[in-house]
Structures are given as C-alpha cells and as structure tokens.
Amino acid sequence: MNNDITQTITRIAEIIISELKLEDVTPQTFDPDLDLVDEVGIDSMDLATIALVLRDEYGIRIDEDDYPKLTTVRIIAEYINTKLTSGE
Amino acid sequence: MTGQATEYKFSEIIADPVIKERWEKVRRYFFLRESTYDMSNRCNIRCEGCYYFAGEKQFAEENKDPEAWRQLLKAEKERGITFVVLAGAEPSLVPELCGVCYDEIPLGAIASNGIKSLPPEIDYRIHISVWGNDRTSLAIRKAPDMLVRQMANYQNDPRAVWVYTFTPVNIDEAREVTQLLAKNGLKITFNMFSAPVGYSGPLRHTPATLARTAQVMTELLAEFPETVIFSPYNIVAHTRTQGLHELFSCSYPRMNTSTAIGLGRSFRQYRTNLQWDRAAACCVPDTDCDDCRHYAAGSAVVTARMYRHATDPATFSAWLDYVDTYLAVWVKGYEKGPNLCDTPVIPPLNP
Numbered sequence: 321m322n323n324d325i326t327q328t329i330t331r332i333a334e335i336i337i338s339e340l341k342l343e344d345v346t347p348q349t350f351d352p353d354l355d356l357v358d359e360v361g362i363d364s365m366d367l368a369t370i371a372l373v374l375r376d377e378y379g380i381r382i383d384e385d386d387y388p389k390l391t392t393v394r395i396i397a398e399y400i401n402t403k404l405t406s407g408e
Numbered sequence: 409m410t411g412q413a414t415e416y417k418f419s420e421i422i423a424d425p426v427i428k429e430r431w432e433k434v435r436r437y438f439f440l441r442e443s444t445y446d447m448s449n450r451c452n453i454r455c456e457g458c459y460y461f462a463g464e465k466q467f468a469e470e471n472k473d474p475e476a477w478r479q480l481l482k483a484e485k486e487r488g489i490t491f492v493v494l495a496g497a498e499p500s501l502v503p504e505l506c507g508v509c510y511d512e513i514p515l516g517a518i519a520s521n522g523i524k525s526l527p528p529e530i531d532y533r534i535h536i537s538v539w540g541n542d543r544t545s546l547a548i549r550k551a552p553d554m555l556v557r558q559m560a561n562y563q564n565d566p567r568a569v570w571v572y573t574f575t576p577v578n579i580d581e582a583r584e585v586t587q588l589l590a591k592n593g594l595k596i597t598f599n600m601f602s603a604p605v606g607y608s609g610p611l612r613h614t615p616a617t618l619a620r621t622a623q624v625m626t627e628l629l630a631e632f633p634e635t636v637i638f639s640p641y642n643i644v645a646h647t648r649t650q651g652l653h654e655l656f657s658c659s660y661p662r663m664n665t666s667t668a669i670g671l672g673r674s675f676r677q678y679r680t681n682l683q684w685d686r687a688a689a690c691c692v693p694d695t696d697c698d699d700c701r702h703y704a705a706g707s708a709v710v711t712a713r714m715y716r717h718a719t720d721p722a723t724f725s726a727w728l729d730y731v732d733t734y735l736a737v738w739v740k741g742y743e744k745g746p747n748l749c750d751t752p753v754i755p756p757l758n759p
Contacts (some may be wrong), residue, residue: 357668357669362669363438363439363441363670363674364659364669364670364671364712365435365438365711365712365714366438367669368712368714368715369435369438369714371715372418372714372715372718373418373419375417375418376417376418376419382715384657384713384715384716387668387669387670388666388668388669388672389668391668
C-alpha cells in the first residue's frame with residue numbers, strides 16, 4: 321500500500337501511458353492536471369480498463385458511478401488514497 | 409452459474425490465453441463512438457408498435473439537402489463520432505443522403521426493412537428487420553412477401569444481417585425464418601420487441617413470453633451456429649423480466665444526466681431536421697425505458713459495463729461474447745469468434 325500522492329500520480333500516469341499506448345510522454349512528464357477526456361482523449365472504455373488495472377494494483381473498487389468524477393490523474397490519485405485511507 | 413464466489417484480479421482473468429486473445433480482439437474497437445440519425449420521416453410500410461411513429465420525432469421536417477447532411481457529418485467527425493447508425497423511418501428511401509454519410513464517416517450501420525435495396529457503394533452493415541414469417545409480417549407490418557423480397561434484394565450481400573424481432577406472437581416462427589436464412593447462407597441476429605411509451609397492444613412481452621423466447625433463442629443458437637450471431641449471455645441479458653435499464657443502468661443521455669464521459673457525453677440522436685434533443689436522445693427514442701430490451705440499446709449499455717463483469721473468468725467471458733456479438737452485428741467485416749462461455753451467467757447487479 322502506498323499513500324504517497326506523488327508516487328501514486330506517477331504510477332497512474334505509467335498505467336495510462338501503457339494502456340493507451342501514448343507516445344512522447346513519460347510518467348515523469350505527464351501533467352497530472354490534464355483533463356483526461358478533453359486533453360488526453362480517453363473514453364469510458366479506456367477508463368474502465370484503467371480502473372481494472374488500478375483495482376489490481378491497489379486492491380480497491382472503483383465504482384462505475386464515480387467515473388465521471390475521475391477527470392485527471394491527480395483526482396484519481398486522491399480518490400485512490402482516500403479509499404486506501406478509509407479502508408474501503 | 410454465478411461466478412461470484414471468488415473475486416479475481418483482472419490480470420488473472422486475462423492470463424487465460426483464450427480470454428486474452430478475445431479481449432485484445434474486441435478492445436481494438438473501443439474507439440467506436442456512435443450517434444444515430446433519422447434519415448427520412450417516410451416509410452414504405454407501417455408496422456404495429458413502430459417506435460419511429462411514436463412521439464414527436466415523426467413530425468420533424470425532412471432535410472433533403474445533401475450539402476446540409478455533409479456539413480453535419482463533417483461536424484460529427486470533428487467532435488469524435490466514428491460510427492453512424494442510419495435509421496428512421498426508412499433510410500433506403502434516401503440513398504443519396506446515406507451515401508453522403510458514408511463518404512464522411514465510413515463505419516456504420518443502416519436499419520432498413522429491406523424492401524428497397526441500398527446501393528452497393530454504401531458499404532455499411534445493413535440490418536434488415538424481420539418480424540416473423542411472411543404471414544405474420546403481413547398481419548403486423550401490412551406488407552406481403554417481406555422475406556422473399558428482402559432475400560432477393562440482399563442475397564450474397566456481405567453487408568446484410570437479418571434482425572429478428574421477437575414478439576409474443578412470433579416466437580415459434582423464428583425457427584422457420586432461421587432455417588430459410590441458413591439454407592440461403594445468410595446471417596441472423598435477435599432483437600426483442602420493446603414497447604413504445606404508451607403502447608398497450610398485444611406485442612408487449614410477458615414473463616412467460618420472455619422465458620419461451622429464451623428457450624427458442626437457445627435452441628436456434630445451438631442448431632445454427634453458422635447462421636445465428638448471438639451468445640448465451642445475449643439471451644440472458646435480453647430476456648430477463650428486468651429490462652436493460654434496470655439490469656445495467658442505461659448510459660444513453662435520455663437516462664443519464666452526466667456529460668462527463670462516454671455516451672452521456674458524445675451520443676446524439678438526430679432527427680430528420682438535423683436537430684437533436686438531449687432529453688430524448690437514445691438509440692430507440694420513445695421506447696418505454698422500463699420495457700427496453702432492444703438489441704441496439706444492449707449493444708451499447710451492456711458493453712459499457714465492462715468493469716462489473718471483470719469478476720471471474722466465466723462472467724468476463726460472457727461479457728466478451730456479448731461484445732464480440734455486438735461487433736459482428738454492427739461492424740461490417742468483423743468476424744465473430746466461437747462463444748467462450750456456453751452457460752448462462754447471471755448479470756452482475758447494479759452497484
């Protein structure tokens with residue numbers, strides 16, 4: 321379990337880059353405040369895939385109803401850390 | 409089978425090479441983003457329970473200007489639409505407009521009654537509606553020799569797939585229709601009559617007709633695997649007493665207020681005047697949402713619920729079968745693989 325937000329952000333960026341096969345960006349250069357839909361171009365199926373990988377990685381459940389809220393890497397990282405802290 | 413006893417990691421589920429291969433096959437199509445378009449407010453037949461002629465959309469003025477359609481489709485492509493569904497009332501009556509759509513967005517499907525053939529250069533999937541044998545079609549659709557005419561128009565046409573709509577009065581005729589299509593080397597998939605809002609006629613399904621439909625679908629899928637494009641999970645999802653919305657929480661704008669992502673963000677249903685109304689936008693507007701088991705709705709709604717199906721290999725395989733079926737039905741050239749899950753899986757509950 322890793323509660324450090326910076327590390328969580330980097331790991332999420334890594335997962336997104338890998339799953340979406342993004343080029344010209346690294347986990348370190350990925351702007352955590354980019355809007356994932358408007359600026360990165362991910363759609364609901366991409367997000368569902370990422371959510372499954374995150375479920376594996378962090379052992380948390382990401383509710384389908386929460387997808388619309390998960391608009392940036394930073395918000396996802398905070399969401400994960402909140403879930404980990406609350407033990408959900 | 410429930411498959412709910414043990415929760416697997418997603419990586420464990422796709423560690424199975426057969427599941428992994430199917431997952432990689434279907435995920436290549438996650439780029440598809442659909443919208444639908446009423447092409448004409450005219451039809452050459454008038455079927456009982458037709459959702460197009462329910463509600464206000466039938467009164468929209470018809471825009472027949474190809475240039476207006478071209479500009480609309482260009483704008484649609486610009487906002488990320490990659491797949492068009494040309495429907496209501498009868499698109500084959502305006503082939504030039506369908507051609508304009510194809511020129512701009514080359515992936516799509518056309519819902520047609522098949523009485524008038526569409527030009528071969530419009531290389532979309534063509535869904536040809538069939539509502540029973542020709543005696544029943546004459547009674548319900550007031551049109552003689554439907555199947556004979558459809559088959560004459562689309563024999564040996566790789567665009568064509570027949571869509572058999574099960575109603576309470578035609579369940580057992582599906583065998584006769586499937587046999588005939590199989591004999592002619594044609595393809596069929598299944599749809600469920602879903603009542604328009606306010607419909608009180610005899611075509612609304614009951615628990616008994618849903619159960620009987622599931623039984624017949626199962627038999628036909630087993631007997632005609634080369635002809636029937638369907639899966640055991642399609643049967644489960646479309647024949648339960650709960651409709652699609654209750655089972656999977658419909659994600660079309662009409663039932664989904666969020667504009668953040670997915671269908672709630674991108675889907676539009678254009679009327680013949682090229683206008684759309686978010687409050688009414690879904691693939692079968694004016695259908696009673698509580699009774700909706702429509703194949704087009706399921707194709708989007710069940711597919712969108714990947715996360716909840718990734719609980720165990722059987723449930724995820726069932727979902728993959730559903731998506732594989734959806735792609736084979738809607739995307740011309742996509743070949744369906746053998747179903748991975750032969751047993752009926754209970755749909756995971758809404759959270």
